[in-house]
Amino acid sequence: MADRSHLSIGEVLGLLQDDFPDVTISKIRFLESQGLLDPERTPSGYRKFYETDIERLRWILRHQRDHFLPLKVMKDRLEEATAGGLTVPPDEPPGPVPAESPSLFETDTDAAATPEAGPEPLVAAEDRPREPSPAEPAAAAKAPPNPPRRAAPPMPDLPPRPAVNPLDAGPTGVSLSLPELAEAAGVTTTDLEELQRFGLLVGHTVAGETYYDGEALIVARTAAGFLRFGVEARHLRMYKVAAEREAGFMEQLLMPLLKQRNPSARQQAADNLGVLAGLGEQLRSALLRSALRDHTELR
Numbered sequence: 001m002a003d004r005s006h007l008s009i010g011e012v013l014g015l016l017q018d019d020f021p022d023v024t025i026s027k028i029r030f031l032e033s034q035g036l037l038d039p040e041r042t043p044s045g046y047r048k049f050y051e052t053d054i055e056r057l058r059w060i061l062r063h064q065r066d067h068f069l070p071l072k073v074m075k076d077r078l079e080e081a082t083a084g085g086l087t088v089p090p091d092e093p094p095g096p097v098p099a100e101s102p103s104l105f106e107t108d109t110d111a112a113a114t115p116e117a118g119p120e121p122l123v124a125a126e127d128r129p130r131e132p133s134p135a136e137p138a139a140a141a142k143a144p145p146n147p148p149r150r151a152a153p154p155m156p157d158l159p160p161r162p163a164v165n166p167l168d169a170g171p172t173g174v175s176l177s178l179p180e181l182a183e184a185a186g187v188t189t190t191d192l193e194e195l196q197r198f199g200l201l202v203g204h205t206v207a208g209e210t211y212y213d214g215e216a217l218i219v220a221r222t223a224a225g226f227l228r229f230g231v232e233a234r235h236l237r238m239y240k241v242a243a244e245r246e247a248g249f250m251e252q253l254l255m256p257l258l259k260q261r262n263p264s265a266r267q268q269a270a271d272n273l274g275v276l277a278g279l280g281e282q283l284r285s286a287l288l289r290s291a292l293r294d295h296t297e298l299r
Contacts, residue, residue: 006040006048015054020061026209028057030175033206036060036075052087059088174214178203181212185220187227194233195223200240250276 007015009025016023031037032047037057039047049057056078063069081089182189195201201219203210212220226236250273251258257269289296 006050007054009039009047009049012049012054012057016058016061019058020065022065023061024177024180026177026180026211027175029209030206030211031057031060031071034071034075036071036078055087174217175211176217177209177211181216181220184217185224187220187224191223191227191233192220195219195236198233198237198240200233200236246280 009028012028013023013025028037032039037053037060039049039053041047059078060074063074077089081087176184178189178192182192185192192201196203200223201212201216203212203216205211223233223236253276254269254272257265257272260266
């Protein structure tokens with residue numbers, strides 16, 4: 001930057017790759033298409049990255065890598081910083097851990113208030129201590145104490161419910177071209193095209209280029225595992241059909257909440273979907289173990 005005050009996109013890539021090995025020119029262009037970057041252009045259309053642009057890009061890449069911030073959240077925070085005269089937002093400490101969501105179909109958040117203390121519970125007649133009558137004091141004194149009640153056998157522990165929402169997309173900053181996705185998943189572009197043909201892999205087109213997010217990366221890597229067993233994309237379509245049927249079933253259950261315009265009701269619907277998805281995962285796993293028990297248990 002000695003001869004001029006700006007860098008080209010290729011020079012920026014070389015500057016950042018030591019700290020962010022996953023950054024690519026396609027990713028920088030994608031961040032620009034999403035409004036997180038706005039580099040100046042030369043009359044011929046080449047990008048000019050100044051020191052403030054590079055600082056902004058470093059902030060984005062660092063918060064994607066370390067804090068898994070979604071693009072929309074980063075864009076909002078960058079816009080607030082710009083409005084306040086800052087290049088990038090100040091780093092904030094992590095927020096408090098959210099409280100556990102209410103029960104599956106509960107929409108009234110005030111219903112969980114702590115109840116007031118009431119009267120002492122009544123004691124059943126057979127459980128009250130009985131004083132001996134005057135006619136039988138000696139017998140009562142000699143009578144052995146009642147034998148202790150036999151404790152009920154403990155119930156077996158059920159598998160814990162997953163603490164992570166199965167519908168949580170997790171980090172959303174992944175943005176890969178088709179060749180980059182193939183390299184990251186360890187498959188060929190032909191394999192990915194087959195997944196697309198059967199509707200298992202979906203990309204997002206921005207400015208004429210198709211990008212693939214974190215969900216697509218999970219699908220591609222999972223399909224790569226199946227390929228090692230000779231399972232092709234056409235065989236995996238049954239998982240897509242099953243997922244679509246399950247999604248339709250959940251939508252029917254939560255339709256009363258989904259139709260409401262109240263933001264809290266829609267948020268409750270989203271939370272309930274996560275709970276239902278977790279229950280579905282547990283049920284599928286249990287049924288699959290039961291169906292394959294003859295092949296998995298040692299004899």
